[in-house]
Structure formats: C-alpha cells, structure tokens
Amino acid sequence: MIPDTASPLIEARALSKRFTIGKTFMPGSGKQVHAVNEVSLTVSAGETVGLVGESGSGKSTLGRCLTRLYQPSGGQLLFEGVDITDATMSELLPYRRKMQMIFQDPSASLNPRRPVRELIGEPLRVHKIRPTAEIGERIEELMGLVGLPVEYLDRYPHEFSGGQRQRIGIARALAMEPRLIVADEPVSALDVSVQAQIVNLFADLRDRLNLTYVFIAHDLGVVRQVSTRVVVMYLGTIVESGETESLFAAPAHPYTEALLSAIPRMTASGPRIMLEGDLPSPIDPPRGCVFSTRCPRATALCRETRPALTARPDGRQVACHTPIGA
Amino acid sequence: MANPDQPALLEVEQLKVSFATDRGRVTAINDVSFRIDEGEFVAIVGESGSGKTVSLLSILGLTDPRTTSVEGAAHFRGKPILGLKDSALRKIRGKEIAFIPQDPLTAMTPVHTIGWQIVEQIRTHQSISAAAARRRAVELLDEVGLPNPEAAFGRYPHQLSGGMRQRAVIAMALSCNPALLIADEPTTALDVTVQAQVLELLKRLRRDHGSAIVLITHDMGVVAEVADRVMVMYAGRVVERGTAREVFAAPQHPYTWGLIASIPPVDGPRPHRLPSIAGTPPTPANIPAGCGFAPRCPHRFAACDSLPPRLPRDGHGAFCHLDEATRARLAAAPETAR
Amino acid sequence: MITALIRRLVEMLFVMFGISVMVFLIFFATPGSDPAARIAGRNASQETVAQVRLDFGFDKPLPVQYGLMMKRLFVDQDLKSFVNRGQNVVPQVIEATPVTLSLVFGAAVLWVLGGLAVGVVAAAVQGSLLDKGLMVLALIGVSMPVFWFGEVMNLITQARLHDTWMFSWVPALGYKPLTTAPWEWFKTLVIPWITLAVLYIGIYGRVLRANLVEAYQEDFIRTARAKGLSPMRVMLRHALRVSLIPFITMFGLDFGVLVGGSALLTEVVFGLNGIGHLTYTALLNLDLPMILATVIYAAFFVVLANAVVDVLYIFIDPRMREA
Numbered sequence: 001m002i003p004d005t006a007s008p009l010i011e012a013r014a015l016s017k018r019f020t021i022g023k024t025f026m027p028g029s030g031k032q033v034h035a036v037n038e039v040s041l042t043v044s045a046g047e048t049v050g051l052v053g054e055s056g057s058g059k060s061t062l063g064r065c066l067t068r069l070y071q072p073s074g075g076q077l078l079f080e081g082v083d084i085t086d087a088t089m090s091e092l093l094p095y096r097r098k099m100q101m102i103f104q105d106p107s108a109s110l111n112p113r114r115p116v117r118e119l120i121g122e123p124l125r126v127h128k129i130r131p132t133a134e135i136g137e138r139i140e141e142l143m144g145l146v147g148l149p150v151e152y153l154d155r156y157p158h159e160f161s162g163g164q165r166q167r168i169g170i171a172r173a174l175a176m177e178p179r180l181i182v183a184d185e186p187v188s189a190l191d192v193s194v195q196a197q198i199v200n201l202f203a204d205l206r207d208r209l210n211l212t213y214v215f216i217a218h219d220l221g222v223v224r225q226v227s228t229r230v231v232v233m234y235l236g237t238i239v240e241s242g243e244t245e246s247l248f249a250a251p252a253h254p255y256t257e258a259l260l261s262a263i264p265r266m267t268a269s270g271p272r273i274m275l276e277g278d279l280p281s282p283i284d285p286p287r288g289c290v291f292s293t294r295c296p297r298a299t300a301l302c303r304e305t306r307p308a309l310t311a312r313p314d315g316r317q318v319a320c321h322t323p324i325g326a
Numbered sequence: 327m328a329n330p331d332q333p334a335l336l337e338v339e340q341l342k343v344s345f346a347t348d349r350g351r352v353t354a355i356n357d358v359s360f361r362i363d364e365g366e367f368v369a370i371v372g373e374s375g376s377g378k379t380v381s382l383l384s385i386l387g388l389t390d391p392r393t394t395s396v397e398g399a400a401h402f403r404g405k406p407i408l409g410l411k412d413s414a415l416r417k418i419r420g421k422e423i424a425f426i427p428q429d430p431l432t433a434m435t436p437v438h439t440i441g442w443q444i445v446e447q448i449r450t451h452q453s454i455s456a457a458a459a460r461r462r463a464v465e466l467l468d469e470v471g472l473p474n475p476e477a478a479f480g481r482y483p484h485q486l487s488g489g490m491r492q493r494a495v496i497a498m499a500l501s502c503n504p505a506l507l508i509a510d511e512p513t514t515a516l517d518v519t520v521q522a523q524v525l526e527l528l529k530r531l532r533r534d535h536g537s538a539i540v541l542i543t544h545d546m547g548v549v550a551e552v553a554d555r556v557m558v559m560y561a562g563r564v565v566e567r568g569t570a571r572e573v574f575a576a577p578q579h580p581y582t583w584g585l586i587a588s589i590p591p592v593d594g595p596r597p598h599r600l601p602s603i604a605g606t607p608p609t610p611a612n613i614p615a616g617c618g619f620a621p622r623c624p625h626r627f628a629a630c631d632s633l634p635p636r637l638p639r640d641g642h643g644a645f646c647h648l649d650e651a652t653r654a655r656l657a658a659a660p661e662t663a664r
Numbered sequence: 665m666i667t668a669l670i671r672r673l674v675e676m677l678f679v680m681f682g683i684s685v686m687v688f689l690i691f692f693a694t695p696g697s698d699p700a701a702r703i704a705g706r707n708a709s710q711e712t713v714a715q716v717r718l719d720f721g722f723d724k725p726l727p728v729q730y731g732l733m734m735k736r737l738f739v740d741q742d743l744k745s746f747v748n749r750g751q752n753v754v755p756q757v758i759e760a761t762p763v764t765l766s767l768v769f770g771a772a773v774l775w776v777l778g779g780l781a782v783g784v785v786a787a788a789v790q791g792s793l794l795d796k797g798l799m800v801l802a803l804i805g806v807s808m809p810v811f812w813f814g815e816v817m818n819l820i821t822q823a824r825l826h827d828t829w830m831f832s833w834v835p836a837l838g839y840k841p842l843t844t845a846p847w848e849w850f851k852t853l854v855i856p857w858i859t860l861a862v863l864y865i866g867i868y869g870r871v872l873r874a875n876l877v878e879a880y881q882e883d884f885i886r887t888a889r890a891k892g893l894s895p896m897r898v899m900l901r902h903a904l905r906v907s908l909i910p911f912i913t914m915f916g917l918d919f920g921v922l923v924g925g926s927a928l929l930t931e932v933v934f935g936l937n938g939i940g941h942l943t944y945t946a947l948l949n950l951d952l953p954m955i956l957a958t959v960i961y962a963a964f965f966v967v968l969a970n971a972v973v974d975v976l977y978i979f980i981d982p983r984m985r986e987a
Binding site (some may be wrong): 054055161162163191192193194195196197199200203218219220221222224225242244245248249258259260262263264265266267272274275277278279 | 488
C-alpha cells in the first residue's frame with residue numbers, strides 16, 4: 001500500500017491518443033482530436049489511482065489506452081515492466097487476463113439469454129483458468145466475493161437490479177484473476193444508496209485480493225473514498241496528482257480548486273469559484289496552459305507556454321506556473 | 327414557508343398513479359399530498375423508481391392516458407387541473423407551468439434550431455408577430471447567459487455544449503413567464519463546474535422572475551444548495567418533508583438518515599467504510615404493503631408491516647412508526663449521525 | 665454545407681466509376697472466356713469474332729479495353745446489340761427510360777403520400793381499431809404479389825367492368841408519350857401506378873408507424889407536449905420530422921432500384937416497354953452489349969437516388985451537416 005516502494009504495475013510514458021474525425025477518402029479531410037496528450041502515469045501494485053475530470057478530459061480514453069482497448073497513438077505503455085505499446089493480439093493475451101476493465105453499464109456486456117452461472121463461468125472456461133471440475137466451485141466462490149447469494153446463479157441478467165448487475169460484472173472481471181482493474185465510472189449509473197454498497201465492495205475486494213485499481217469517475221466524493229492517489233485531468237492532460245487526502249484538503253492547481261469548490265455540499269463551505277464558459281475544443285487546444293482560457297489566475301506566461309507537470313518533495317505533481325500556496 | 331391563508335400555487339392531494347403492466351396494475355405513486363407556494367424553491371429528492379418524476383408528470387397530464395390512471399386532486403391557483411381536458415390543460419402547460427427536462431440533448435427536437443423551438447412555444451401561447459417572438463427569444467437566450475445569443479438562436483441542439491444546451495432549455499421554459507418551473511434533474515447530465523453555473527442561474531431566475539421552482543433530484547448536495555423546502559420520496563410516497571434547514575439539521579426518517587450518510591464526503595475525515603443502506607429500492611411492482619422502506623430499514627419493528635400515520639399537513643414530519651424519543655436516541659447514535 | 669454537397673457529388677462519381685469497372689471486368693475480363701465470342705453472340709462465324717476482337721481492342725491491355733468500351737458506350741454511342749443486329753444499344757435504353765420513369769415517378773408520388781397518410785394516422789390513433797384496421801390493410805397490400813394484383817386490375821378495368829361507367833375511360837394497354845398526349849399518358853398509367861404503389865404504401869405505412877411510435881417515446885416529444893403544443897403540431901413538426909429520415913432512406917433505395925429496372929413485373933403486366941422489359945429480354949438472349957448498358961444505367965440510377973437521399977438528409981437532419 002506504500003506506492004513509493006512498490007514496483008510499478010503499469011506505466012504510461014508520454015502516452016497520447018488521437019482520434020481522427022470526419023475523415024473521408026478525400027485527401028486533407030478529417031481533424032485530429034487530441035483526446036489524451038502525452039500523459040505519464042505510474043500505477044504501483046496495491047495502489048488505487050482515482051482518475052477525475054469532467055467530460056472531455058480524456059480520463060476514459062486514458063483508461064482504455066491503459067488496458068490496450070485503444071491502441072495508443074504515441075508514447076509507451078509498460079505492464080509489469082514489459083513494453084506492450086505495440087504488442088500484437090497474441091502477445092497481449094497473457095496480459096489481457098491480468099488487466100480487466102469494468103464499465104458504467106454492465107448490462108451491455110451481459111448476454112441477456114444466459115444465466116449468471118454461465119456468464120461468470122465463461123471466462124473461466126474460455127481462458128482455461130481453472131480445470132473443468134473446479135469451475136462450479138469457483139463460480140460460487142466468486143458470487144460470495146461480490147456479495148451475491150448462490151441461489152441467484154440460475155437467474156438471468158434482467159432479473160437483477162442495477163447494483164446487482166454491477167456485482168455480476170465485477171465477478172466476471174474477477175474470474176480472470178486480474179492484478180489490475182480499470183473501472184470506468186462503475187457507480188455513476190447507480191442510486192446513491194446502492195452506490196455506497198458498490199464503493200465498499202471495491203474497497204473490500206482490493207484488501208482481500210491485493211488488487212490494483214485505476215478508478216475513473218466524475219464524482220469526486222466517490223474518488224476520494226476509494227483512492228489512495230488522485231490524478232486530475234483536464235483536456236487530455238494531467239494537471240495535478242497527489243495523495244488523496246492532502247490533494248482534497250489543499251489543491252495546488254486552480255482547476256482542482258475550482259472543481260472541488262463546485263461540488264454542492266450539505267454543510268456550509270467557503271465561497272465558490274465559478275468557472276466561466278466551457279471546455280475548449282480538443283481539436284484546437286489552447287497554445288499555452290490548457291486551463292488558461294478559464295483560469296482565474298492566468299497570466300500572459302500561462303497563455304504562451306504550457307507548464308510541465310513537476311513533482312514537489314511531498315510527491316504532489318502540478319502542471320501550473322502559479323500554483324496555489326506556492 | 328407554507329402560509330395557509332394564501333391560496334397555494336399548486337396544491338396536490340392524495341395523488342395516486344397506477345400503471346397497467348403485463349402483470350396487472352401496479353401503483354407507482356400512493357397518497358402523495360403537497361403544496362407549493364408562489365415563489366418557493368422546493369426540492370423533491372428520491373432515487374430511481376421513487377416516483378418523484380412521475381408524480382409531477384401526471385399532474386401535467388404528460389403520462390400516457392392509455393396505460394396510466396391518475397387519481398386524487400390537484401389545484402393550480404385554486405382551479406382543479408387533474409382530469410382537465412387536454413385542450414384546457416395545454417393552456418396551462420408551457421405557459422403557467424413550464425417543464426425543464428433532464429438531458430437537454432435528447433429533450434430538444436434535433437432537427438429544429440434552438441431559436442425555432444423557443445419561438446414555437448412563445449407563439450403557441452401569445453399572439454405576437456414572428457419578429458417580436460424572435461426578439462424575445464434572443465433576449466431570453468441572453469438572460470440565461472448564452473454568449474452571443476443572436477448566433478445561438480440559429481444553432482441546433484447538437485451544436486451546443488451540455489451546459490449551453492441546458493441554458494437554452496431553461497430559456498425556453500421561461501419564455502412565457504411561468505409561475506411554476508418544474509425542473510427534472512436539470513443538472514444530472516452536467517459536469518460539476520457546469521452544474522454549479524446552472525444552479526446559480528436557477529437561483530437568479532427565481533429572484534428575477536419570482537417563479538416558484540420544483541427541483542426533482544437525487545443529489546442531496548444540490549438540495550442543500552438551493553432549496554427552501556424538501557420532500558423526500560421513497561417507493562411512491564413522501565417519507566419526509568420540511569424546510570431544508572430542518573431536514574438537514576435533524577432528519578427524521580431512517581431513509582433520509584441513510585441517504586445523507588451514504589454520500590461520500592469531499593472534506594473532513596474519510597470514513598473507513600461508507601455507511602450504506604442494504605438491499606435495493608423496490609420497483610413499483612413490489613412495493614411492500616406497509617412501510618415501503620421497512621425491508622431495508624435497520625430499525626424496523628412489528629408495527630412497520632402496517633402503514634405509518636399520515637404526514638402532518640404542515641411543518642417537519644416523517645412517514646415513520648418510530649416515536650420521537652426513539653428517533654432522537656437513534657439519531658444521536660454514532661452510526662446514524664453524521 | 666456546400667462542401668458537404670460537393671463532397672457527396674465527388675463520391676458519387678467515384679462510385680459510378682467503380683461500378684462501371686466492376687461490370688466491365690465481370691463481363692469482359694472473366695478468365696477462361698473469350699469476350700469477343702460472347703459479344704459476337706451464339707453461332708457467330710470466326711470472321712465476326714475476329715472483327716469484334718479488333719473493334720473492341722481485346723488484344724490490348726485491360727485499361728485500354730475499358731476505355732474503348734466506355735468510349736463506345738458514352739461518347740460514340742455506337743455499341744451495337746448482337747441479337748438485333750445493327751441496333752444501337754444506347755438509343756434503345758434512351759427510348760425505354762421515359763416509360764419506366766413515368767411509371768415509377770407516378771407510383772412514387774402515390775406511395776409517398778399514401779405511406780405518410782397511413783403511418784401518421786395509424787400512429788396518431790395508436791392502439792385503436794382504426795390503427796389495427798390500417799395495419800391489416802397495409803399487410804394485405806404488402807402480401808399481394810404485384811403480377812397477380814396487376815392482372816386482377818387488368819381483368820376488372822380491361823374486361824369485366826370495362827364497359828361500365830366506372831372503367832370505360834381506361835385505354836388499352838401500352839404507353840403513350842407524355843409530350844404528345846399528356847392526358848392519354850395519364851390515363852394509361854393510373855392503373856399501373858396504383859398497382860405498383862399498393863405494395864409500397866403497405867411497407868412505408870407500417871415502417872413509418874413503427875418509427876413514429878418509437879419517436880413518441882423520446883424525451884423531445886415530452887418536451888414538445890410540455891410546451892403546450894397541440895397534438896397535431898407535436899405529430900407533424902416534431903415526431904414526423906425526425907421519423908422521416910428512415911423513410912427517405914428506404915425511398916432512395918426503392919426508387920433507384922425500380923427506375924433501374926425492378927418494375928419489370930408491372931411493366932410486363934401492363935405492356936409497358938420500359939427498362940425492366942429491356943433488361944429481361946437482353947438477359948434471355950445473353951445480349952452482352954445490351955446487358956452492359958442496362959446494368960450501368962441501373963447502377964447510375966441507384967447511385968443517383970442515394971446521392972439525392974444523402975443531400976436530402978443534409979436538409980432534413982442538421983446533425984448530418986458537419987459529418
């Protein structure tokens with residue numbers, strides 16, 4: 001659980017992902033969207049890295065690049081120290097098992113005509129993770145892990161509530177015995193009272209199975225609850241990262257500060273920093289700091305030169321020319 | 327806030343909504359009564375399936391009459407509106423009571439410009455020229471904070487960002503100066519920084535126009551930010567109501583306790599585990615006969631198999647069998663307090 | 665928007681070129697068969713075959729052959745049918761085109777109007793007896809084979825009831841040119857139009873109803889109703905506008921294919937010598953030059969109709985404009 005000493009499980013080095021939109025066979029058509037722009041991120045074994053940001057920040061794209069669901073357009077991706085940036089499908093196979101993805105809406109990945117027993121058993125059989133004789137036992141074990149009664153094994157996905165379906169989705173991911181789980185907004189579709197159950201389940205599973213998470217969410221409260229470290233993204237780049245509680249208590253990047261202050265609270269809080277306008281277009285990002293167009297502290301320097309992500313002694317990384325409290 | 331001498335803007339009594347389904351009739355809303363006064367900001371909080379949206383849609387006649395039956399009474403400014411002929415109800419809908427839908431992308435017709443859709447609403451209710459309606463629409467777009475309202479007038483919904491779209495939808499709702507705005511999760515589809523802008527806009531509009539606002543939401547934080555009064559709904563019934571101050575300072579219903587406690591905090595100490603409510607909310611088809619929350623309630627006892635006593639008409643109250651002393655004791659206990 | 669249109673037109677030309685190359689390759693460059701012999705027709709003498717080979721340049725490389733063929737077809741227009749010796753192919757296609765176009769245009773007007781009416785009315789009274797009745801009628805329309813329905817129409821209007829006041833106006837089968845006798849043109853085509861349209865009214869009505877019913881589940885319909893609009897306005901300006909997109913897609917495909925010769929059965933039943941008829945005879949006789957011409961002609965109309973549909977999309981759905 002101490003990130004500094006543990007070995008890096010997955011490492012992104014200046015990872016980029018560009019999408020081309022509106023491309024036809026006519027030359028010169030199409031525009032480049034810089035969804036993720038030279039992001040470097042190391043996730044050590046045992047850590048839970050919370051990836052936060054608003055829509056268009058590139059957090060989901062980064063998550064998909066990390067599990068190689070997307071082919072990165074640039075940079076390097078290392079898993080357990082092995083470069084898998086350009087690994088072929090067959091070369092990836094052994095790593096695919098070790099890194100699983102969990103999505104917001106599990107229903108889409110659950111075949112409605114199959115009972116839960118088959119849905120969870122399928123990866124066990126296909127990847128020959130367990131001998132056939134042990135599969136039944138393992139399925140029941142997995143159901144227990146995610147807190148579903150064994151009696152539900154012969155039910156079909158539509159007979160479950162949203163929270164239960166997410167549990168089935170988690171059980172399927174766990175069947176592969178992964179080391180890393182990248183969870184993309186796993187609780188945002190759930191009701192508040194159910195959301196808390198699933199957040200707790202994620203925490204329990206991490207402790208019991210020694211899992212490493214990359215937890216992508218827009219809900220800062222949820223991220224604070226599960227993460228050991230938080231990475232804040234804006235327009236395809238990391239603007240700040242650091243240990244969870246210190247980052248929430250004392251944000252250094254003006255964007256993090258604005259994001260935190262925008263959360264509606266039940267208890268009285270300080271004055272709100274109201275950001276003007278919208279996210280700039282990722283097709284044509286600002287030349288200087290990505291946040292300079294909306295930043296209340298922006299200077300001429302910010303609009304000209306993009307600040308690099310620099311580490312402080314306490315492990316906090318900030319990409320800002322005029323960080324708060326500096 | 328509720329002043330019994332003044333006629334209520336909207337008064338709903340014993341509303342009951344049931345749907346015809348494949349497995350027979352299910353009651354989604356049962357015995358819901360509330361009043362909204364002029365200029366009030368009321369929040370209705372609940373999870374999916376709690377009936378918070380359906381209760382208001384049914385009052386506006388926006389549920390499907392072939393499958394839905396609506397019983398009870400609703401008065402708008404003293405006039406009954408439930409069971410009114412559609413043609414008569416249409417004169418109120420969009421003019422006196424406006425609706426702000428949840429996801430502004432799917433809530434606007436994709437093939438017409440923002441301006442066209444606002445002008446359409448204005449000219450449905452007021453006999454003014456197209457040019458005047460256009461001027462009014464541009465004014466409205468300016469008022470809700472769209473940069474360059476003239477250009478925005480000619481934009482299609484998909485050409486605006488989520489926040490700008492939600493502003494455009496709000497402009498449309500405001501176009502006939504309604505006395506009551508019903509906003510159905512207006513910020514759920516938005517990012518937090520944009521949500522803060524839109525909530526600020528709603529607060530300002532209430533100040534400037536004096537419209538009452540009913541905000542339907544699942545987010546307790548949003549409620550605390552904006553609402554004067556709160557109604558908490560669960561399993562088709564109002565389980566607690568009171569002023570926002572009362573409800574947040576001393577919530578009375580075990581569901582409200584759980585709801586508040588299960589929100590992960592963004593400041594203060596980080597709980598090791600989030601307090602959560604066991605189980606899942608019922609669907610309209612399997613709402614228990616007694617207290618709807620009983621199956622998930624950690625404090626249930628024998629009486630909970632029957633319906634709790636009705637909520638008082640005014641003031642802070644909960645739809646719950648627990649007596650005041652027990653409630654005070656439980657609320658003080660560390661696992662329910664926050 | 666202009667660039668979107670231009671791009672669409674350029675793409676259309678590319679597709680046309682691709683189709684002509686493909687047709688050419690299938691007929692003239694299939695390995696193991698001598699195109700000259702096939703063009704010359706069955707039982708042609710050695711000299712004729714040799715002459716054809718020289719004429720068409722079949723001893724030259726394929727691209728040259730293709731160029732020569734297209735030049736004959738479009739520029740010189742002297743590609744000759746080998747079955748009806750000496751007959752140029754292109755004039756025959758040009759002669760048959762107005763017949764088919766008249767038939768399909770008129771039927772299209774009927775089926776678009778009929779399909780819209782059936783779909784809108786059925787969706788507006790969804791679940792009622794009228795809705796169910798209309799859907800049964802539409803299903804009957806879809807199920808009736810066009811040749812059978814055509815013959816029944818002929819039986820009624822040309823024979824059984826021809827001498828009564830109802831159908832005495834119906835002229836004998838055959839085509840009258842629009843330019844010389846517009847009224848006759850109209851009268852001869854009314855019955856074929858109805859025959860051809862009935863099937864499509866059924867299909868379009870049912871599909872449109874399904875799309876409208878689906879549209880009524882959308883949030884924006886709820887918004888439109890919440891605005892206090894009349895049910896008529898909600899239907900026509902909101903639900904129908906959005907549901908027209910699949911309607912137009914289908915129309916483009918059907919129209920193109922029909923003009924391209926698929927109205928064959930109707931043409932045969934009503935004695936109209938249109939493109940369908942021409943293609944059919946050419947296929948029976950393995951008249952390669954004629955087949956080549958009619959296939960390219962048909963492809964042209966299918967591609968053209970789809971291009972028109974794409975342009976219509978751009979007008980109807982603003983979301984398509986940026987793509």
